[in-house]
Amino acid sequence: MKMLSNLTCVGLILISTAVASAQTGGFSEINFERVADGLSRPIFATSAPGDPDRLFVVEQHSADIKILDLATNTVTGTFLDLPNGVTTGNEQGLLGLAFHPDYASNGLFYVNYTNSNGDTQVQEYSRLNANQADTSSARNILSIDQPFSNHNGGWMGFGQDNLLYVGTGDGGSANDPLGNSQDITNNLLGKMLRIDVNGDDFAADANRNYAIPNSNPFVGQTGDDEIFAYGLRNPWRSSFDRQTGDLWIGDVGQNAREEINVLLNGTSGQNYGWRDREGTVGSALAGAIDPIYDYSHGSGDLQGFSVTGGYVYRGPIEALDGHYFFADFVTDNLWSMKLDGTDETLFDGTNFSDFVNWTDLISTDFGTVNNISSFAEDGNGNLYIVGLDGEIFRLVSVPEPASGLILLGLGGLMAMRRRR
Structure with missing residues (x-):
C-alpha cells in the first residue's frame, strides 16, 4: 500500500x-444542570415580570401551573390548578401561559387551553398572592372552534408593543383539509393573532374581551382584524428575541419539512405558505414568505420529524449571544443558529449563519436531555430545556470554541x- x-x-x-x-x-461541549424532575408532561415554562428567579411551569394534562424556585431547584407548589373542564388528548390540554407586562402591579396572566368541547379557550386570571392564582377570577378573552383534535398551537406571548400574540394551528387532521391556513375571512386557524387585552371592542359579547390594534394588517380591508400573520400549520413554540423584538416561530411540518420562520419586528401581514408550501417545497405562492431554515424528515443529525421552537439566547454566556436554540422532539437533535440579516422578501431557507449541532456535545449533571417539548427563558435571560418526560435543564456553560477551526x-x- x-x-x-x-x-x-x-x-x-x-x-x-x-x-x-x-x-x-x-465548540466541544454544552453543559446543562437539571433543575427539576418528576413533573407531569411539562410543555412550557416562563418567568413572570418582576419575578426573574422562578419559573412557572405548564403541565399539559393535569392542567396545572407549578412554581419552580431557581435558587433551590425545587418545585414549591401549584400556582394554578385550572378549575374548568379541559380536554386532554395527545395534542390537547393546557398549552400556553403569558404574564401581562404589568403583572408585577396588576397580577394578571393568561392561559390557553382546549376546553371541554375541545375548542381553544384563552382566559385571563389574576393572582391572590405571589404563590397562588385566584381561580374565581377567570375571564374569557377569546374562543376558537376546533374542527379536529390536533394542531391546536397554544403558544402566547406579549411583544415589545405590550400586545398579546396567539399562535393557532390549522385546525387539525392532515393537509389542512378545510383550507383554514390560507382563509383569512372569519377564520382564525393557522394564524398568528395579535390582540389588545387592555381594551374591549366587543362589549356585547361575553366571550370576546379584547380590542383590535389599529395597526393590525387587515384592519379596514378584507381579512379578520385579529390576524397578524397567516399560512401556518401548527406553530409549536414561538418566542420574541428580547433584544430585537423579532418573533421566531417553529412550525411543525406534514410529510416533508420542519421549519423556522422569523417575523421581523415592525413587519406584519406575512403569509408563510401552508398548505401550498411546506417549508421551502411545494407550489409557488405569490407573496408568501419562506422560512429562514427548514430540514427534512429522517433520523440523521440534521433531520427530524417534529420541530420544537426555542429562543434567541441573550443570557450571560457571551459566546452564545444571538444564537437561536431549537430542537426536534422525535430525534432529540439540538441545534442553534443566527439570523444572517437577509431581507425578509428574500428568505429561502438558507438565511442563517453560525449553525451548531449540539446533539452530541450535551453534558448534564443528572438525567437526560430528551423529549424536548419546549424551551424556556427566565427573567435573567438564562435558557432552559423542558422535557415532556418531566425534566427541566438550565444551560450553565460552554467552553470557548477552539480558534481556527x-x-x-x-x-x-x-x-x-x-x-x-
Missing part, C-alpha cells in the same frame, strides 16, 4: 476537522445538508 505523505495526512485531518466544525462551530461557512454546511 502506498503510504500517504505527512502533508496529505495533515490535509485530511484539516478536512475532517472542518466537516465536524461546520456542525459544532468549534471554523473552516466551512454556509456553503459548506448547505452542501452537507444536500448530501444527507
Whole structure:
C-alpha cells in the first residue's frame, strides 16, 4: 500500500476537522444542570415580570401551573390548578401561559387551553398572592372552534408593543383539509393573532374581551382584524428575541419539512405558505414568505420529524449571544443558529449563519436531555430545556470554541445538508 505523505495526512485531518466544525462551530461541549424532575408532561415554562428567579411551569394534562424556585431547584407548589373542564388528548390540554407586562402591579396572566368541547379557550386570571392564582377570577378573552383534535398551537406571548400574540394551528387532521391556513375571512386557524387585552371592542359579547390594534394588517380591508400573520400549520413554540423584538416561530411540518420562520419586528401581514408550501417545497405562492431554515424528515443529525421552537439566547454566556436554540422532539437533535440579516422578501431557507449541532456535545449533571417539548427563558435571560418526560435543564456553560477551526461557512454546511 502506498503510504500517504505527512502533508496529505495533515490535509485530511484539516478536512475532517472542518466537516465536524461546520456542525459544532468549534465548540466541544454544552453543559446543562437539571433543575427539576418528576413533573407531569411539562410543555412550557416562563418567568413572570418582576419575578426573574422562578419559573412557572405548564403541565399539559393535569392542567396545572407549578412554581419552580431557581435558587433551590425545587418545585414549591401549584400556582394554578385550572378549575374548568379541559380536554386532554395527545395534542390537547393546557398549552400556553403569558404574564401581562404589568403583572408585577396588576397580577394578571393568561392561559390557553382546549376546553371541554375541545375548542381553544384563552382566559385571563389574576393572582391572590405571589404563590397562588385566584381561580374565581377567570375571564374569557377569546374562543376558537376546533374542527379536529390536533394542531391546536397554544403558544402566547406579549411583544415589545405590550400586545398579546396567539399562535393557532390549522385546525387539525392532515393537509389542512378545510383550507383554514390560507382563509383569512372569519377564520382564525393557522394564524398568528395579535390582540389588545387592555381594551374591549366587543362589549356585547361575553366571550370576546379584547380590542383590535389599529395597526393590525387587515384592519379596514378584507381579512379578520385579529390576524397578524397567516399560512401556518401548527406553530409549536414561538418566542420574541428580547433584544430585537423579532418573533421566531417553529412550525411543525406534514410529510416533508420542519421549519423556522422569523417575523421581523415592525413587519406584519406575512403569509408563510401552508398548505401550498411546506417549508421551502411545494407550489409557488405569490407573496408568501419562506422560512429562514427548514430540514427534512429522517433520523440523521440534521433531520427530524417534529420541530420544537426555542429562543434567541441573550443570557450571560457571551459566546452564545444571538444564537437561536431549537430542537426536534422525535430525534432529540439540538441545534442553534443566527439570523444572517437577509431581507425578509428574500428568505429561502438558507438565511442563517453560525449553525451548531449540539446533539452530541450535551453534558448534564443528572438525567437526560430528551423529549424536548419546549424551551424556556427566565427573567435573567438564562435558557432552559423542558422535557415532556418531566425534566427541566438550565444551560450553565460552554467552553470557548477552539480558534481556527471554523473552516466551512454556509456553503459548506448547505452542501452537507444536500448530501444527507
